[in-house]
Amino acid sequence: MEGPLHSPILALALSPSLACPLGAMFTAASLERRTRPPSGRCSAQPPAKDRGPRFSEAWVELGSEAAGERAGATSALLEALRAGDESAFLHLVNRHQASMIRVATLYVGSRAAAEEVVQEAWVGVLKGLHLFEGRSSLKSWIFRILVNTAKARGIREARSVPLSSLASGDEDEAAVPAERFQEHGVWTGHWSQPPSEWSDDQVASAELVALAREGIEQLPPAQREVMTLRDVEGWEAHDVCELLEVSEANQRVLLHRARSKVRAYVEERLGKEVRP
Amino acid sequence: MTSAPPHLTCQHLVELVTEYLEGKLSHDDRSRLEQHLCFCDSCVKYLEQMRQVLRATGRLTEESITPEAQEKLLDVFRKWKAGGA
Numbered sequence: 001m002e003g004p005l006h007s008p009i010l011a012l013a014l015s016p017s018l019a020c021p022l023g024a025m026f027t028a029a030s031l032e033r034r035t036r037p038p039s040g041r042c043s044a045q046p047p048a049k050d051r052g053p054r055f056s057e058a059w060v061e062l063g064s065e066a067a068g069e070r071a072g073a074t075s076a077l078l079e080a081l082r083a084g085d086e087s088a089f090l091h092l093v094n095r096h097q098a099s100m101i102r103v104a105t106l107y108v109g110s111r112a113a114a115e116e117v118v119q120e121a122w123v124g125v126l127k128g129l130h131l132f133e134g135r136s137s138l139k140s141w142i143f144r145i146l147v148n149t150a151k152a153r154g155i156r157e158a159r160s161v162p163l164s165s166l167a168s169g170d171e172d173e174a175a176v177p178a179e180r181f182q183e184h185g186v187w188t189g190h191w192s193q194p195p196s197e198w199s200d201d202q203v204a205s206a207e208l209v210a211l212a213r214e215g216i217e218q219l220p221p222a223q224r225e226v227m228t229l230r231d232v233e234g235w236e237a238h239d240v241c242e243l244l245e246v247s248e249a250n251q252r253v254l255l256h257r258a259r260s261k262v263r264a265y266v267e268e269r270l271g272k273e274v275r276p
Numbered sequence: 277m278t279s280a281p282p283h284l285t286c287q288h289l290v291e292l293v294t295e296y297l298e299g300k301l302s303h304d305d306r307s308r309l310e311q312h313l314c315f316c317d318s319c320v321k322y323l324e325q326m327r328q329v330l331r332a333t334g335r336l337t338e339e340s341i342t343p344e345a346q347e348k349l350l351d352v353f354r355k356w357k358a359g360g361a
Contacts, residue, residue, distance in 0.1 A: 084353075084357040086350060086353060086354075089349075089350070089353045090346070090350070093341065093346065093349050094341060094346075097341045097345070097349070098337065098341060099337065102336075102337075115345065119348065119349065119352060122349055122352055122353075123352055123356070126352070126353065126356040127356070174287075174290075174291070175290040175291050175293070176287070176290045176322075178287070181285070181286060181287040188285070189285025189286060189287040189288065190285055190286045190287070190316075191286045191316075191318045191319075194318035194321065194322075195318060195321045195322045195325055197321075198325060198328065203328050208328065208329075208332045209332045209333075209335045209336060211332075212329055212332040212333045212336065213333075213336055215329075216333065216336075227333070231330050231333040231334065232333050232334070232336045232337060233337065234334065234337075237298065252294060252295065252298060252300065255294055255298075256291070256293070256294035256295075259293075259294060259326060259329070259330070260290070260293075260294075262329055262333070263322075263325055263326050263329045266325075266329055266332075267325070
């Protein structure tokens with residue numbers, strides 16, 4: 001139970017000055033978001049009877065992303081947490097835990113280490129509750145604590161590499177290799193080896209999901225970070241920029257390279273390239 | 277072809293896909309991209325595959341917390357509560 005607050009990085013994460021600019025997050029729905037199936041993230045809640053005393057239903061609104069960060073709901077949840085209400089804590093845990101572990105895994109070597117980092121982050125969240133002013137969303141505040149905790153751990157494990165150093169250096173990287181396009185004639189720049197055919201069965205199968213996961217795991221760290229937050233966790237560009245401290249343009253370049261590589265990986269593994 | 281109005285090649289289009297999906301293309305570039313899609317089945321397929329991959333990545337979140345992990349965190353919470361942190 002001790003430690004996290006003594007870490008300078010976590011102390012910084014908990015400070016109101018850092019929490020403030022993270023406000024106004026998780027609002028507009030992106031194009032991608034709209035094309036995705038409903039998230040199953042809230043389905044893991046235990047039965048209400050196992051969750052200790054009941055209180056105002058207001059905070060339950062947090063389960064809905066649209067209504068999610070309403071100030072009233074947040075303050076009801078905070079009040080319950082500060083009062084030591086286990087069901088309020090479990091609500092938060094069930095909502096964010098899986099996502100937190102995936103994000104922590106970006107910075108530390110193993111799933112086990114990620115779980116430890118997340119637990120450490122929760123301790124930090126609880127200890128810092130009295131510092132949270134509600135001007136940023138609770139979610140962004142929690143993830144800021146998580147990322148700082150994970151980075152500190154990652155540095156100890158010598159795994160963390162500064163994002164800025166990874167964002168450059170591969171400017172010439174093409175989404176699709178140049179040899180797949182015509183190099184001469186009227187149709188220069190048009191497909192010579194068009195995208196392969198994916199059957200409906202392949203697209204609907206768990207295989208595609210597994211391949212996408214593998215593809216993401218093989219990305220360079222900065223690209224993996226951005227694509228995980230954007231496309232797996234469903235974060236908005238703005239929120240990712242704030243959390244990772246990158247510019248919007250930089251974020252988009254990283255996302256573009258990541259998505260292009262993951263599609264290429266899936267195509268390669270599905271192994272049905274169409275040759276002209 | 278050289279005297280034709282500026283048009284997108286497939287090679288160029290695949291580099292604009294993310295900006296297109298993010299709604300960050302200029303009006304002109306967006307129009308050119310969509311015009312290209314009207315006659316290029318391969319690029320339509322490319323874009324569709326990108327969307328399919330993104331839908332698949334969205335399904336990676338279907339994971340729930342184990343009872344053991346939940347119990348561990350409840351311990352953390354109870355200790356915090358008892359200690360007043």
